[in-house]
Amino acid sequence: MNKDRSSPGLKAAKRTRRPADADPTREKLLDVAGRIFADRGYQAATIREICIAASANVAAVNYHFGDKLGLYTEVVRQSLHTAKHEAVQSALDRLAPPEEILRDVIRARMRNICRGGRPNWHLRILAHELAQPTPALRQLIDKIGRPLANRLLDLIGRMIGLPADDEKTRLCVVSAMGQMVVYDFADPLLKSVWPELKMTPEQVDRIADHIADFSLSYIQNFRSMTPARSIKSTKRAVKPRASK
Amino acid sequence: MNKDRSSPGLKAAKRTRRPADADPTREKLLDVAGRIFADRGYQAATIREICIAASANVAAVNYHFGDKLGLYTEVVRQSLHTAKHEAVQSALDRLAPPEEILRDVIRARMRNICRGGRPNWHLRILAHELAQPTPALRQLIDKIGRPLANRLLDLIGRMIGLPADDEKTRLCVVSAMGQMVVYDFADPLLKSVWPELKMTPEQVDRIADHIADFSLSYIQNFRSMTPARSIKSTKRAVKPRASK
DNA sequence: GACTAATTCAAACACGTGTTTCATACTTAT
């Protein structure tokens, strides 16, 4: 509790060597911690393992970040400010037919799962947070989960002609997102029942296209299948069971 | 390592009171451990917490189950032998049109997520296992994940007229399963962007029907959209973009 | 080159964990 040490973890001004912002051990620590937190989770990851991998002393974490949670939240904070999620956002800002926007968003999101063959650790941290929440979960939801979901609600709501907060709109958004997130959550299960799944860039693009096709098939036909629904939207639309 | 104690954890024959199979503390321990393991995960759950909740001594776990992992694997084993997943299996065994089978399977699976309002802890254990695998993961995959996936591959493969191991068939199965599992994996995220999601039995049924409609829309139209594909199956079918 | 602050290091600390010990109460068969 007592922070009588100099503890530059919250240092406001470092006298020298600020411009390059290159504190080698601090950077190395963040880099290594990101990967280790991502595949072990916050609790299971140990400071000693991180420090050994970063060739740093155990006390380095407490010196530079205060404590373990400080290191973790800084890792999460940096992962949010990275350009990884920008592709998804920019796809949503494009001026194009909604079908194309949705397709591009799905592709951008899918490409984020694997970055050059290896799974992107930014998303695995979210997976761990959902299983075992830490104080960083709210931050993650507010910064990436909620904005994306809200934009998708608007987009798909327009496509099916229902308000964004209609239950049917939400169901469609969850259906679309569920198809995506299963690939970074259920990874061990997928590998087990689908050995050919290698997540190469080409295959990831095929997956993205499939998800877009799969989703658009229902979304694009929804309007024609629901006869003149009132704007206030009752609970459920008529079942589009046998559309043929 | 040395098990010189009597250690009935692996006891083959208990002299008395076998018929009722009612060892109170053992049963209580299993019951409590199931819930605690389910929402904390294997590592984060502590033996002391479990024993306090079960009004048992800390040594009870080691006495009845050998060690923590023994308790956990027994919890998992019992959760597999329970009747929870039978509804899903029996739905697959029905003699009915494939569309109805798929719809019933989805409904049975969705109803398993929430058992009377409260989330079913059997599935939350799987969620934790996928994030932080333990030796029990393989068991879970082999007993529930793989069989269900294989039957769905057959079912959907027949519906779209492609072999079960075709990439397109797998993509469709993952799309269907992804829509379901997102509801027990991304629970905190869903609650955040969809406050009205209460998972009442009625709403769960609506969700299940939606997932079935959403999936069948693509699956049922797939055949008519792919012109006479060769049996060996090229990589991708023609995009069913504008089916109207 | 000396002084000062920042940083690193090895060691120790405090604490929670799973596990074990051994004494005690209990149950059952003789």
Added chain:
DNA sequence: ATAAGTATGAAACACGTGTTTGAATTAGTC
């Protein structure tokens, strides 16, 4: 009632964890 095996209880143990300490080392400034 007695003896033997079963189950429980409180305390202690061994170990890994995050954290702290204080000295040693480095880097920057005059």
